[in-house]
Amino acid sequence: MKTIKVNIVTPDGPVCETDANTIIAATETGEIGILPGHVAMVSPLKIGALRLIKGDATEHVAVHGGFLEVRPDVVTVLAQSAEMASTIDIARAQAAAKRAEEVLSAKKGDKVAELELKRAINRINVYETRKK
Structure with missing residues (x-):
């Protein structure tokens, strides 16, 4: 199954660098699902959960605003703050x-x-x- 690289960055530094099959983000205009090869775009994020789906596992990230930049091979989240659910x-x-x-x-x-x-x-x- 194809994957897409995901980088989550805050002013304090990187929060997460991983690969995912699907990314689901809460944008200002609603939830968006991103798959490998997605068309390039930029979208503002609202306070919400970011889900990184890898096979049968899902990682959750609390994101507090910022921007989502999508390119066909990489998704970059530039967030005001972000925390992995586990932390x-x-x-x-x-x-x-x-x-x-x-x-x-x-x-x-x-x-x-x-x-x-x-x-x-x-x-x-x-x-x-x-x-x-």
């Missing part, structure tokens, strides 16, 4: 969600707290999805 500190993510919820209950419409809550929920969801 997520679930207690830290739950604490971040609780803090953000407390700020929002005291100060409705706080954009920073809303963003922090979305990121924490994404990390929690990606962590829980990998266990299934």
Whole structure:
């Protein structure tokens, strides 16, 4: 089965370099599936899960914005931040969600707290999805 190279990079450095049969990403316009040989494109990413499917196994990555660049032989994710599901500190993510919820209950419409809550929920969801 054909594969495509995947590079996930953040301002802090590389997060993952691997090969996958299929990549599923949450873009600003909806979910997109990418196979080897996909047409070249660039798309903004939203806060969401990136799934790297390799045969029968799926790796999950929590991605917090950025861009997806697709070329026929390589997919590059330039993310503001990204974490492999296996490295997520679930207690830290739950604490971040609780803090953000407390700020929002005291100060409705706080954009920073809303963003922090979305990121924490994404990390929690990606962590829980990998266990299934």
